[in-house]
Amino acid sequence: MMARSVSRVRSTARLLFVSSNGVGMGHLSRLLAVARRLPNSVEAVFLTMSQALPVIQQFGFHAEYVPSQQHTRSDMATWNGWLKSTLDQVLEAYSIRAVVFDGNVVYQGICDSVLPRPDCPLIWIRRGLWRRDQDNSQSLLSGEDVDLIIEPGEVASVFDSGASVDHREGVVFVDPIRLLDPDEVLPRNESCRTLGLDPDERYVLIQLGAGNNFNIIDLIGSAIETLEKTRIARPVIAEWLTSDIGLDLWPDVPRLRCFPISRYYRAFDFTISAAGYNSFNEIISFGVPSLLTPNLNRAMDDQSARAAFADLHGAAVHLDHDMLPILDQVLDLMMDQDRRQAMKDKCQLIAKPNGAERAAQIVTDTITQVETL
Amino acid sequence: MTDSGSDKRLRDEIALLRAQNRRYRELIQNLSSTTDILRARLNDAQLKSPELRASETFGRGPGPTADLTTGSPGKKGSLHPTGQNPQHETRVELKPLVPTPGWKCLAVDRPQIRIGFTLFGMTPGDVEEAIEAIEQRQVRSRDFTPVFVTDSSDLAPFRDRGYVVEYVPASITSRAKANRAERLYLDERLELIKEKWGVRELVDLGRDNRQGIT
Numbered sequence: 001m002m003a004r005s006v007s008r009v010r011s012t013a014r015l016l017f018v019s020s021n022g023v024g025m026g027h028l029s030r031l032l033a034v035a036r037r038l039p040n041s042v043e044a045v046f047l048t049m050s051q052a053l054p055v056i057q058q059f060g061f062h063a064e065y066v067p068s069q070q071h072t073r074s075d076m077a078t079w080n081g082w083l084k085s086t087l088d089q090v091l092e093a094y095s096i097r098a099v100v101f102d103g104n105v106v107y108q109g110i111c112d113s114v115l116p117r118p119d120c121p122l123i124w125i126r127r128g129l130w131r132r133d134q135d136n137s138q139s140l141l142s143g144e145d146v147d148l149i150i151e152p153g154e155v156a157s158v159f160d161s162g163a164s165v166d167h168r169e170g171v172v173f174v175d176p177i178r179l180l181d182p183d184e185v186l187p188r189n190e191s192c193r194t195l196g197l198d199p200d201e202r203y204v205l206i207q208l209g210a211g212n213n214f215n216i217i218d219l220i221g222s223a224i225e226t227l228e229k230t231r232i233a234r235p236v237i238a239e240w241l242t243s244d245i246g247l248d249l250w251p252d253v254p255r256l257r258c259f260p261i262s263r264y265y266r267a268f269d270f271t272i273s274a275a276g277y278n279s280f281n282e283i284i285s286f287g288v289p290s291l292l293t294p295n296l297n298r299a300m301d302d303q304s305a306r307a308a309f310a311d312l313h314g315a316a317v318h319l320d321h322d323m324l325p326i327l328d329q330v331l332d333l334m335m336d337q338d339r340r341q342a343m344k345d346k347c348q349l350i351a352k353p354n355g356a357e358r359a360a361q362i363v364t365d366t367i368t369q370v371e372t373l
Numbered sequence: 374m375t376d377s378g379s380d381k382r383l384r385d386e387i388a389l390l391r392a393q394n395r396r397y398r399e400l401i402q403n404l405s406s407t408t409d410i411l412r413a414r415l416n417d418a419q420l421k422s423p424e425l426r427a428s429e430t431f432g433r434g435p436g437p438t439a440d441l442t443t444g445s446p447g448k449k450g451s452l453h454p455t456g457q458n459p460q461h462e463t464r465v466e467l468k469p470l471v472p473t474p475g476w477k478c479l480a481v482d483r484p485q486i487r488i489g490f491t492l493f494g495m496t497p498g499d500v501e502e503a504i505e506a507i508e509q510r511q512v513r514s515r516d517f518t519p520v521f522v523t524d525s526s527d528l529a530p531f532r533d534r535g536y537v538v539e540y541v542p543a544s545i546t547s548r549a550k551a552n553r554a555e556r557l558y559l560d561e562r563l564e565l566i567k568e569k570w571g572v573r574e575l576v577d578l579g580r581d582n583r584q585g586i587t
Contacts, residue, residue, distance in 0.1 A: 014439065036433075045439050053526035053540065060433030063526070065540035072537065074470045081467040082569045089565060093441055093558045184431075194427050236425065248415075248422045258427040 012043045013367050016096040017061075018087075018110065020103030021049040021068035024209050024240055025259070027102040028052055029278045030125055030152060030356075032059050033179040034100065037360035042367070045094050047087070051242045055259045064090055076108075083109025096120060097367050102127075106142040121147040121366050125177070125359070127277055129154050129302045130162025140167050148366060150359055152177040152277075155284050155350055156309035162302060172362055175355030176281040179260050185286050191267035195256065197236075202335075205268040207238035207261065209276060214295045216274075217249070219321060223272050224250055226328045232335045233269055262286060270334050275303035275310075283316070285351045287344040290316040291330060315346035398480040405476035405535070441545075441554040469571030474518040476535035478511055485518040489572035491563070492523045493546040493579035501530050503578050508534055520570045522563065539566045546579075 017035055019027040028050050035044035036059060046056045049068035056063040066086050069079040087110060090096070099114050102125040114122040124146045130136050140163060143149055151168070153176045154160060192199040206223055208216040220237060227235045239247045239255040247255055258264075262282040265271070270289040273279050280303075283290050292310060294303030310316035319330060333339060415421050474481060490507060492500055500523065507519050521531055524543040531538035541562055545555045563575060 043439065051528050051532060053528065057526055058430060058432040058434065062439040062542065062544075064542060065528070067537065067539065071532075072470050073473055078468055078470060081465065082470065085467070085565055085569070089558070089561055093554075093561075094439055194429055195425050196428070197425075237422075239424075248424075251420045251422050254423045254425045256425045258425075260431065263431055264427065 012041060013097045014043045014045055014094050015363065015367070016090065016094065016099045017044055017046045017048075018099060018101045018103075019046070019048045019050055020101075020105075020107075021051075021070060021242075024276055024278075025050070025052060025055075025242060026127070026277050028055065029179050029260070030127070030177045031100065031102050032056070032061075033177045033354075033356035034125070034359045034363060035059070035061060036179075037357045039360075039364060042364055045090075045096070047090055052259070055241060058259065080107055080109035080112070083107055084112045087113035091117070091120065098123060098363065098370070100125060100363055101146075105139045106146060108142075111142070111145055115145055119370055121370055123148045123150060123363060123366060125150050125152060126164065126171070127152055127301065128157065128162065128164050129160045129277075129305055130164050131298065131300070131302045132161050132163075133298065134163070136163040140164070143167070148172065148362075150174060150362060152359070153352055153355055154277075154306070155281060155352055156306045159305040159309045160302070161305075174358045174362070175352045176277075176285070177356045177359055178281055178285060178354045179278070179356070180262055180282070181354055182286060184263060185265055186263055186267075188266040191264040195264055195267055197267055199267075202233035203268045204233045204235050204331075204334075205238060205256070205261075205265070205271040205273070206235055207271060207273045207279060208293065209240065209274040209279075209295055214297045214300075219272075219293060219324065220247065220250075222324050222327055223331075224253055226331055230328060230331065232331065236268070270340060275306040277301065280306045280310070284310060284347045285354070287347040287351075289334065289340040289343040291319050291334060292316045293319050293321060296321070310347075310350070313346050313350050315343055315350055395480065395482070401476055401535075402479045405479075441552070441558055467568075470569055472518050472520050472537040472570050473535055475508060475511065477508060478515055478518075479535065481515050483515075486516060487520055487570060487572045488517050489520045489522060489567060489570065489575040491546075491575050491577050491579055492521060492525070493541075493577075494524065494543070495579055497525060497527060497530075500525050500527075504530050504534060504536070520566075520572050522566055522575065537570065 017031040019031050028048060031046070038044055044061050046061050046063040048056060048063060048065055053063050053065055066083060069076055072079055091113065098121045099110070100123045101110055106124050110122070114120055124143055126143065126149050128151055149171045151171050151173050153174060155176060186194065189199045197203060204227060206220055208219060224235050227233060235253050237247050237253055237255045238261050239257045241257065241259060265282070265286050265288050268288070270291070271283065272291045272293065273283060275292045275294045292307035294307050296304070307316065307318035311318035317330060472487060474485060492503055495503065504521070511517060511519065519536060521536055521538045522541060523531070523538055524541055524546040526540070528538055528540065541559060545551060545559050551559065567575065
């Protein structure tokens with residue numbers, strides 16, 4: 001028994017999953033989606049800049065943390081120097097065989113630490129749908145030296161007109177990476193029971209992101225006011241675990257704090273949601289009727305493209321913040337059961353399979369290739 | 374415009390920005406105290422919105438921690454902490470980062486001593502209590518900036534107060550259970566954290582050392 005155990009441990013290769021901080025949970029969620037699908041012969045260790053450390057442990061992974069440049073409020077060059085030193089320590093201590101990074105820019109500190117190690121490939125999971133008006137030259141430059149770029153797919157990929165579209169040489173594409181598979185989403189009654197909600201009531205999930213770089217308070221306030229006035233459904237606010245702001249401003253409205261929220265989507269009749277990578281792909285794949293209100297911060301991805309694509313296909317309603325005055329009319333439409341069913345049907349037509357399994361395979365193959373060289 | 378003219382204009386702009394920066398710092402400092410008062414009143418009046426939590430924990434739950442004595446080395450051989458560490462030998466001299474003094478002392482602009490505090494093996498309640506005690510001490514003396522090192526994965530209590538926090542996994546900070554490689558790794562990690570933040574010493578407030586907070 002002992003010998004088997006030792007033998008298993010010795011044949012385990014360790015990967016380091018590094019996530020930048022981001023404003024939400026997107027980078028970390030994609031890495032978790034891949035890590036939980038690795039074969040038993042590969043072990044994942046995390047080094048994150050996100051405050052969501054407990055989530056990594058919830059999924060059974062060992063995690064280290066390094067404060068992000070924003071949190072240290074330091075200059076980029078010095079912070080990168082310390083990031084390199086920290087990463088050197090972690091790579092050596094855990095005998096890491098490959099590094100998988102998810103973030104908008106591959107930090108210099110990561111390149112300086114990993115690239116001089118020929119037996120430790122650096123893989124970048126690079127989400128697409130960059131905004132056209134962004135200067136992404138630094139992001140593109142940072143990707144030139146990495147060993148592999150994996151681009152997770154987008155339901156709205158035909159609307160992608162960002163800078164990464166013209167820089168796809170050698171990039172490996174997979175379907176959209178999602179944390180959960182459909183059979184992991186609980187049915188309505190079970191979702192309600194788990195959250196302590198009444199399955200005979202109607203609920204609307206308001207999930208507008210962490211609110212760390214975009215004013216979500218006004219929109220939440222308007223939605224709650226309208227829902228309370230019309231009494232068509234009870235609002236529940238999703239509060240991100242990484243949020244800098246508390247959303248406990250509405251005493252009668254419960255806040256949902258857990259991860260992953262998509263596991264309980266069926267408890268809700270529809271959602272008012274931002275159109276970030278993970279929320280959007282989950283909403284479409286799990287067929288949740290939605291009002292999509294993009295985060296318009298210029299540093300973000302092109303959320304308007306996702307919302308417009310889904311709206312064009314009848315799978316969601318795209319509602320920009322300047323359309324708040326007609327929110328009550330739109331919410332009224334959302335309460336029509338036939339309309340919601342039509343949205344669910346359209347979601348199924350545009351949804352794509354989960355690419356997380358394939359990404360895990362690609363990452364595993366990369367280590368094998370290094371070993372055989 | 375002459376060079377000296379443009380220099381003067383630049384100096385004026387910098388002075389203006391510094392003054393603005395100071396005003397913002399003071400504002401944040403005052404708001405931080407006001408927020409604490411408001412939060413306490415909302416709690417007293419039970420006006421906080423209810424929190425829904427799932428009665429299940431999805432995921433595998435805490436798994437076995439990565440054992441530093443295992444894991445297969447790369448093709449070139451392991452650069453294990455138990456052995457020599459070439460990266461450290463050749464590490465470029467870096468200037469320490471400047472820790473933020475926390476929201477309640479944000480406007481203090483005289484030089485601050487940096488003191489590191491390790492909070493290992495403590496319950497969440499004890500961590501909260503320790504940070505609060507240090508914050509109160511800092512607000513009174515206004516002569517030091519704390520840098521925290523914790524093995525609690527809940528970083529919110531530090532972040533909410535605007536403090537710098539570093540994290541070391543609990544499996545490594547428990548010296549009673551840690552193996553030799555883990556003990557060496559912990560020592561190296563703490564040394565790096567000290568260098569990174571320009572901290573001379575770390576005050577251990579964990580486990581049985583909490584009487585150190587006064």
